[in-house]
Amino acid sequence: AQSVAQPEDQVNVAEGNPLTVKCTYSVSGNPYLFWYVQYPNRGLQFLLKYITGDNLVKGSYGFEAEFNKSQTSFHLKKPSALVSDSALYFCAVRGQTGANNLFFGTGTRLTVIP
Amino acid sequence: DAGVIQSPRHEVTEMGQEVTLRCKPISGHDYLFWYRQTMMRGLELLIYFNNNVPIDDSGMPEDRFSAKMPNASFSTLKIQPSEPRDSAVYFCASSFGSTNEKLFFGSGTQLSVL
Numbered sequence: 001a002q003s004v005a006q007p008e009d010q011v012n013v014a015e016g017n018p019l020t021v022k023c024t025y026s027v028s029g030n031p032y033l034f035w036y037v038q039y040p041n042r043g044l045q046f047l048l049k050y051i052t053g054d055n056l057v058k059g060s061y062g063f064e065a066e067f068n069k070s071q072t073s074f075h076l077k078k079p080s081a082l083v084s085d086s087a088l089y090f091c092a093v094r095g096q097t098g099a100n101n102l103f104f105g106t107g108t109r110l111t112v113i114p
Numbered sequence: 115d116a117g118v119i120q121s122p123r124h125e126v127t128e129m130g131q132e133v134t135l136r137c138k139p140i141s142g143h144d145y146l147f148w149y150r151q152t153m154m155r156g157l158e159l160l161i162y163f164n165n166n167v168p169i170d171d172s173g174m175p176e177d178r179f180s181a182k183m184p185n186a187s188f189s190t191l192k193i194q195p196s197e198p199r200d201s202a203v204y205f206c207a208s209s210f211g212s213t214n215e216k217l218f219f220g221s222g223t224q225l226s227v228l
Contacts, residue, residue: 034216036217041221041222042221042222043118043205043207043219043220043221043222044157044205044207044217044219045219046216046217046218049216090157095159095170101147101159101162101169101170102147102159102217103159104149104156104157105156106156107156107157
């Protein structure tokens with residue numbers, strides 16, 4: 001079965017510093033991986049996806065993610081954090097049926113400290 | 115486009131009552147998903163439809179839950195009878211195609227069963 005794990009419930013980072021939100025995956029077959037962000041009282045918003053190709057994927061709001069097959073990881077990164085980046089971040093993997101049914105990790109709450 | 119529209123935004127009901135959550139997907143999207151979010155279990159996929167047909171309902175917790183999609187622009191998730199453990203935020207999401215496109219989420223329905 002497809003699954004992702006987010007080992008950190010909470011990540012704190014100072015404004016202007018680089019940030020990393022971790023995700024590892026377990027899949028059968030080729031992984032289709034996603035990052036979504038959730039702001040308070042809102043639905044999830046798509047940030048970026050990895051399907052194939054370059055291991056460094058660029059997404060919305062200056063975020064990027066690095067796919068590492070040997071470590072089965074798909075960490076979300078940003079070179080310089082903003083206070084407005086504070087939110088709940090979800091890693092997700094596509095299900096096996098070939099459709100867009102995504103299975104999400106438990107989420108990591110990012111707090112950027114001014 | 116107004117995005118995915120869910121109603122109501124908040125629902126408070128008493129145990130044993132029937133609850134109906136509603137969703138209008140983005141026009142032209144052929145996939146519709148129902149997710150449930152709780153602190154304990156995170157985001158769970160309940161059921162998804164393709165072209166109004168239920169494809170996978172393995173995430174539906176039990177027979178008290180049912181979902182329908184009578185046409186391309188409307189879906190309902192019904193809980194009858196409701197129980198306090200059903201309290202959660204229920205999200206509807208839609209997408210177009212099965213080529214790993216992103217999901218668009220509604221703002222969710224906050225359900226409280228007393």
